[in-house]
Amino acid sequence: MTLISMKDSDGREEALRRMLLIREFDSTAGDLFADGDIPGFVHLYIGEEAVAVGACAALDEEDFITSTHRGHGHCIAKGLDPRRMMAELLGKRDGYCNGKGGSMHIADVDANMLGANGIVGAGPPLAAGAALTCQYHDEDRVALAFLGDGAVAQGQIHEAINLAATWDLPAVFLVENNHFGEGTPVEEQHNVENLSETAESYNIPGFTVDGMDVTAVNEAVEEARKRAIAGDGPTFIEAETYRYRGHFEGDPQPYRTEEDVERWQQRDPIDAFTEQLIDRGELAESELDDLRAEVEAEIEEAVEFAREADEPTPEEAYDDMFGEPVPEIERFANALRTDGRGGDPQ
Amino acid sequence: MSTQPDTPSADSTESMTVREAIRAALREEMDRDEDVFVMGEDVGNYGGVFEVTDGLYEEYGDERVRDTPISEAGFVGAGVGAAASGTRPVVEVMFSDFLGVAGEQIMNQMAKMRYMFGGKAEMPITVRTTEGGGMGAASQHSGTPHTWFAHFPGLKAVTPGTPKAAKGLLKSAIRSNDPVFFFENKLMYEQDGEVPTDPSYTAPIGEAAVEREGSDVTVVATQRLVGESLSVADDLAGEVDVEVVDLRSLYPLDTETLADSIRKTGRMVIADESPVSYGVHAEVVSRMVEDEFFSLDAPLQRVGVPDTHVPFSTPLEDEVVPDGDDVRSAIHQVV
Numbered sequence A: 001m002t003l004i005s006m007k008d009s010d011g012r013e014e015a016l017r018r019m020l021l022i023r024e025f026d027s028t029a030g031d032l033f034a035d036g037d038i039p040g041f042v043h044l045y046i047g048e049e050a051v052a053v054g055a056c057a058a059l060d061e062e063d064f065i066t067s068t069h070r071g072h073g074h075c076i077a078k079g080l081d082p083r084r085m086m087a088e089l090l091g092k093r094d095g096y097c098n099g100k101g102g103s104m105h106i107a108d109v110d111a112n113m114l115g116a117n118g119i120v121g122a123g124p125p126l127a128a129g130a131a132l133t134c135q136y137h138d139e140d141r142v143a144l145a146f147l148g149d150g151a152v153a154q155g156q157i158h159e160a161i162n163l164a165a166t167w168d169l170p171a172v173f174l175v176e177n178n179h180f181g182e183g184t185p186v187e188e189q190h191n192v193e194n195l196s197e198t199a200e201s202y203n204i205p206g207f208t209v210d211g212m213d214v215t216a217v218n219e220a221v222e223e224a225r226k227r228a229i230a231g232d233g234p235t236f237i238e239a240e241t242y243r244y245r246g247h248f249e250g251d252p253q254p255y256r257t258e259e260d261v262e263r264w265q266q267r268d269p270i271d272a273f274t275e276q277l278i279d280r281g282e283l284a285e286s287e288l289d290d291l292r293a294e295v296e297a298e299i300e301e302a303v304e305f306a307r308e309a310d311e312p313t314p315e316e317a318y319d320d321m322f323g324e325p326v327p328e329i330e331r332f333a334n335a336l337r338t339d340g341r342g343g344d345p346q
Numbered sequence B: 001m002s003t004q005p006d007t008p009s010a011d012s013t014e015s016m017t018v019r020e021a022i023r024a025a026l027r028e029e030m031d032r033d034e035d036v037f038v039m040g041e042d043v044g045n046y047g048g049v050f051e052v053t054d055g056l057y058e059e060y061g062d063e064r065v066r067d068t069p070i071s072e073a074g075f076v077g078a079g080v081g082a083a084a085s086g087t088r089p090v091v092e093v094m095f096s097d098f099l100g101v102a103g104e105q106i107m108n109q110m111a112k113m114r115y116m117f118g119g120k121a122e123m124p125i126t127v128r129t130t131e132g133g134g135m136g137a138a139s140q141h142s143g144t145p146h147t148w149f150a151h152f153p154g155l156k157a158v159t160p161g162t163p164k165a166a167k168g169l170l171k172s173a174i175r176s177n178d179p180v181f182f183f184e185n186k187l188m189y190e191q192d193g194e195v196p197t198d199p200s201y202t203a204p205i206g207e208a209a210v211e212r213e214g215s216d217v218t219v220v221a222t223q224r225l226v227g228e229s230l231s232v233a234d235d236l237a238g239e240v241d242v243e244v245v246d247l248r249s250l251y252p253l254d255t256e257t258l259a260d261s262i263r264k265t266g267r268m269v270i271a272d273e274s275p276v277s278y279g280v281h282a283e284v285v286s287r288m289v290e291d292e293f294f295s296l297d298a299p300l301q302r303v304g305v306p307d308t309h310v311p312f313s314t315p316l317e318d319e320v321v322p323d324g325d326d327v328r329s330a331i332h333q334v335v
């Protein structure tokens, strides 16, 4: 069973809802960052929602994904709970990683979401490995790696694709070509016209699709998934999209103009899909308003949940290094306990 | 930690080489758990460049003894992804000098995933790799970089010094849900010794083994230098009573067994083939100084590679790769 069936109108409405949810989550995260409530780096997904939602809709709950530093959209599309995501961004114990990961490392292994990743290009080898598990266990599951256009210049992604292609692993490599790696345009980082040409070297199918069109992304991933579970190996998909915000929050963006952004906003993936649904008579304006209100309320609640959640205590810094704890770390943890700086372990 | 014996006590044994002991551990663990599989360059049909996996491909097939392309970043990374998603890979990296090629997946994925995810990822991966000079393989195939991995948070690192330790530690490594680096010294593959045959025998990670009791000086040795130190101890018998401890586990490190020993002898030589500065030696020294300062009767001594790479030509290589003579001189410095 795919996560969302985009063949029926309920599924299409759900896809729209998730795109709205991502946008609301990320614009709220941007505000919280500006207010100083979120430490560290935050990379927002606004503008690229059709890629995550179109792709994850075509996956099964049991399928794996690996994500990137720009991972909030992938999480929401895969069905993670915005409350625990927001709690993680705020460094709270109730966050997905108990506050140890933050924006760049949100993960939910139980939901087969193998983590956002702070290292550009590190996800594809992990996805190849998860696909190897699927093949090894002879299960109808796949692993999909999201990666940026910048990541296509990383050696390890090519090793991963070659491995997956050679072993016919049930993997999908989905490049989010948002036309920049940090501040450097894609043309200055690659010598090919379309990044999907990469596929040719590995003798696997490669497509470039419109990443502002949720249906196009969905169909491409659906095909790729079919191929993968049929034992025919991986597919390489490039989705052309655009990020509206800076590379990270606070990016002065000297590499582009406001007009550049506005040009892409004309083709906004949420507006375009909404219009389609309205034109088809599947969605009334009033229903759209309800949907928006519902999404806003959900994110508001997520923020409230995150704000009220407990901070971790200093002792927790010593947890989770190993499955089988080591005396070295116990010793450091004991030192903290005996000098009384620790909070109440709960 | 050190009070627990290896499990179960090694009643029935068989003489085998380190190579055979490692192979036996792989075989037993593959029999015990279907999720255990081996992958690496030429580990399959070829049997491994040091013939460690010889015969396993025929027995277990190409899915469980899997040849990889020459892509250390790719297949170590795939091992990490496989471990996080429900299998138990044993990844062979032909020479430890190549670990840097997979550095990113080791440092930022394998070592950090469990912690970054708040404890919600398991990482049951074992990395087997070879170390050490002495075969004229020159600098890029003779290094002993195990300190890096013992130092890096989130990894465990073991260095067996006997065939028995090789079998017991590899089995523990494979069963562990933590990433464990298993460092095989290349010159030890032919070394033989008694090895427990009971498939439930394991050597716990984090426990040193006293290989020879003595009262005058403790030699804490690793890998090949365990055997060399035992020979030196035999030679010196009657003159100096040498205790030899196989450190076995670099991280976690068995401070207790070392402390017990130094309380008895008051003197210690640390012999490990890694470069001397900033290494395993220094860690042992620190712990002894922190915990057993008032038990020390003489300056502690380090034996290792003198901070050079391992050169090709035999006279040059002999100069820098430590051996029993270096251990003997160090002992004479302190007794």
Ligand SMILES: Cc1ncc(C[n+]2csc(CCOP(=O)(O)OP(=O)(O)O)c2C)c(N)n1
Binding pocket: A068, A069, A070, A118, A119, A120, A121, A147, A148, A149, A150, A151, A152, A176, A178, A180, A181, A182, A247
């Ligand atoms: C190995 C590595 N090099 C550099 C960085 C710094 N960095 C973080 S994101 C980024 C740009 C990535 O571009 P792309 O893959 O296109 O993803 P996008 O940010 O556009 O989504 C860079 C250079 C990093 N995190 N990891």
Ligand SMILES: [Mg+2]
Binding pocket: A148, A149, A150, A176, A177, A178, A179, A180, A181, A182
């Ligand atoms: Mg980009």
